[in-house]
Amino acid sequence: MSAVATPVSSARVSRGRLWEQAAPALAAGLFAAVYSAISLTRFARWETPSWDNAIFEQAVAGYAHLRAPIVDIKAPGFNQLGDHFSPILALLGPVYRVFPHAQTLLVAQAVLVALSVLPIGRAALRMLGTGRGLAVTGAYGLSFGVQAAISADFHEVAFAAPLLAFAGEAGLRGRWRAAACWCLPLLLVKEDLGLTVAAIGVVAVLAGARRIGWLLTAAGVIGAAMTVFVIIPAFNRSGAFDYWSLVGGAGGPSLWHNFFASGWQFKTGALAATFGITGFVALRSPWALATIPTLAWRFAGDRATFWGVEWQYSLVLMPIVFIAALDGLARIRARESAGADTDAGPNRWYRFAARAAPKLPAAMLAGALVACLWLPIRGLVDDAAYRPNPRAAAAAAAIALMPPGASVETNRGPITHLTSRYRVYWFDSIGGAVTPDFVLSDTHTDTHTDFDGDLVAFAQQQHPGATYRLIYDHDGYQLAQRASP
Secondary structure (H helix, E strand, O other): OHHHHHHHHHHHHHHHHHHHHHHHHHHHHHHHHHHHHHHHHHHHOOOOOOOHHHHHHHHHHHHHOOOOOEOOOOOOOOEHHHOOOOHHHHHHHHHHHHOOOHHHHHHHHHHHHHHOHHHHHHHHHHHHOHHHHHHHHHHHHOOHHHHHHHHOOOOHHHHHHHHHHHHHHHHHOOOHHHHHHHHHHHHHOOOOHHHHHHHHHHHHHHOOOHHHHHHHHHHHHHHHHHHHHHHHHHHOOOOOOHHHHHHOOOOOOOHHHHHHHOOHHHHHHHHHHHHHOOOOHHHHOHHHHHHHHHHHHHHHOOOHHHHOOOOOOOOOHHHHHHHHHHHHHHHHHHHHHHOOOOOOHHHHHHHHHHHHHHHHHHHHHHHHHHHOOOOHHHHHHOHHHHOOOOOHHHHHHHHHOOOOOOEEEEOHHHHOOOOOOOEEEEOOOOOOOOOOOEEEEEOOOOOOOOOOOOHHHHHHHHOOOOOEEEEEEEOOEEEEEEOOO
């Protein structure tokens, strides 16, 4: 019997291991398609949430042509490295050189974020088995932080999601050297992530990898300090890091007031959502410590957009809390296996947690699916997402009047549809150094505070000495052209 049973058993083990690899890869591919669909349908309908995609496109275009990442939208000639330290964007340069379109960044973000599904899924299937592992994988892919980031268009933190997920997978297996290798590139993603690297170093120390952990902590702290106090100021015209004022001082509310007195109805909700998507079992793991840097700077900021669950700010938290949840479930299972002598005190909680743990992955997935009723993925089953925006034809007609390569000053509505073909500036930041060939306004979105509907008067006030004439005015879009000198 043993001679027959051994090969059968080995075959089953091989098939199980193959499935552990294939299922997460299939899930990642599926989510890449879903995320791309969310972004591309929004783009096609001219639903522009912010200027950020255009900013990053200008930076990536600079790298694509082996130039500095100049972002004229921030200010004429502004170097993006003086705003946020994100040299990792250069990796998109070759892709953008081949596909020089705004949609390139949207698809790139979808692929990067979907890539983080792979290590989360592998760890979940390995630790929980097929059914529960797939449930956790689905819950992660549908999580609010991921969907909000996809809906907000491209941001540099898309690179952080797979790096954190692969680092977490390696850490769960005790491969802390590999985890450190995945963590260190986070220093090239954004300046605040150095503190996240440092926090993961503390997690490694608590796991017993003291040498690697302390080195990782030191690298994270030093890296964050260098980028904020040295590198970014060196590229910034003011010689400083522009965002200090957001965390207190500079004539605004104090840091203490920002953190403890402002917006706690939103902050409490964000905390509940961040850890509640894992049934709060993530709090059982030291990995939860790695969420502190991101939560701290967000809650210390004086922008309401930092406090809630919209936008891209929760994306870096999602891989961390799901890795923490897997670790927390493993710890509960280990404690259960060790046995408890009494129903009193902590042991009673562990007995309850041990009974609930097998059902938690299904509950996580169910919660994520219910939340989808209010999240961006819901739009994919709405007919309106696939119907042309009635104003898109007017916008396209206005843009068609401008020759490629022309300089244009604009506002939020059309901006992401311009950056691949024009030199684009922003209403509020162009200053007097540049006199653009065209001024384009979408009156359905935000405009300059001095704009009262007379685009020619506004353009000539913005650029004294230049003469503009209105050449297009339809369905809320106005286009003024500078007269030849």
